[in-house]
Amino acid sequence: TMAGADGGTTDVQWCFSQVKGAIDDDVADADIISTVEFNHSGELLATGDKGGRVVIFQQEPESKNQPQCRGEYNVYSTFQSHEPEFDYLKSLEIEEKINKIRWLPQKNAAHFLLSTNDKTIKLWKISERDKRPEGYNLKEEDGRFRDPNTVTTLRVPVFRPMDLMVEASPRRVFANAHTYHINSISVNSDHETYLSADDLRINLWHMEITDRSFNIVDIKPTNMEELTEVITAAEFHPSQCNTFVYSSSKGTIRLCDMRASALCDKHVKLFEEPEDPNNRSFFSEIISSISDVKFSHSGRYMMTRDYLSVKIWDLNMETRPVETYQVHEYLRSKLCSLYENDCIFDKFECCWNGKDSVVMTGSYNNFFRMFDRGYRQDVTLEASRENSKLRSVLKPRKVSTGGKRKKDEISVDSLDFNKKILHTAWHPLDNIIAVATINNLYIFQEKLN
């Protein structure tokens, strides 16, 4: 149990709510979930997968019969966002895997989101249709054209109700602006522009313009032999439309101001924790690579995820993070094996709760971790079918690191490294979380009394 998000003394207990996806162990590549994102109200939850498909869930309105739980999420729309492509000029296979989805703030009845694969970003419009026009003069109801000679009177077509249809249509395709693989997209607080980042460059787009983008960061060295670091993630500040950050494979974060110059190669702030040179090893740089960076909702802090930890940075202090949380420190003595099976390159994401008081990230064995910043407590929970009885409270898990393993603990060597939770999302307002295992999506809710 952990302190409640409202800062009071109530303990938050997490309960299983729903699980989406197939039960069988034979996972097709296409079904691997690659991104999870709530929209700004939390009413919609989008997932993207390796097969280029997007599935959007919608929360049912709270039922008066069951005040103890918040609405369930059911399928609202599903569509093929990206297709596989082959670039013959560069002999490059372009995966259809959806790397990121970002929602636009809602301006009218329709919902808009940006989805991206390695090379192309698309703006999708998701809209509802619940009426259709009937009573055309020149067409029958089934669409066949009437013989104009048979038309003797005129009538005004009217809209009549029909079964709700949710349609997804691509409104913009932003292509051909990235030589390397896109890892991030971020919508600006001006609601007009967004950035896309690949390994070496960051571009700024206007939502309405698809044939042009501005390059705002370029870290490509003239001689590729001198390449020492790549961009791993980028995000706009939540309220300052001129500010964005990008993280690197060397564990640094650079904050840039677009007012300073057109090309933001020179950072305004550089966030880097000093390293103890005596502790440096072959693995140091690899495990310091930042896999995700997220601003707090307040915009005062940012959080970074590297292989073993989560760090919270105060934007006013560049010299070191203000808080560091160990996700799975017991893996430090297993780095050799993790390098051999490539797990050391896994890219975990992280997220804030709505009040910026708790942060969450995934781990192995389908474990995920939450850190309460105020109460200095942390908990390990598990997303598994065994704990999936409706509203059953999740029991905290523990990994035993010493010689003696207690009854309910699991030893480090028994962890399943195929079961990784890379993507998690927290509802912007309520204590509802979406946790993606390799091919299943779990939704957990706070136990309400």
Place this chain on the structure above:
Amino acid sequence: VPRTLMGTENSECEEKMISPEKAEEAKLKARYPNLGNKPGGSDLLRKRLQKGQKYFDSGDYNMAKAKIKNKQLPTAAPEKTEITGDHIPTPQDLPQRKTSLVTSKLAG
């Protein structure tokens, strides 16, 4: 086969002297003595940047075509196995990337 970590049977007193990270490094270097001294640097990064590279090389293809213009081009075996080595792949030989026609199981 579930991927689990290989059990470590190192002697306790050895590990107390060096940090766990350095101990792991020593283990790795013992297994791969040829591992480069510039870790996490250019090699790893360049491998990452080249993700998605396939075998078809239009330059090689056209040069091969020019060299053997009087002969028949080699054709792919009926079973389209991995294309490497002497056989010059043609665009037709590249395995077709099928699009996902199936709806996501999350929506099922």
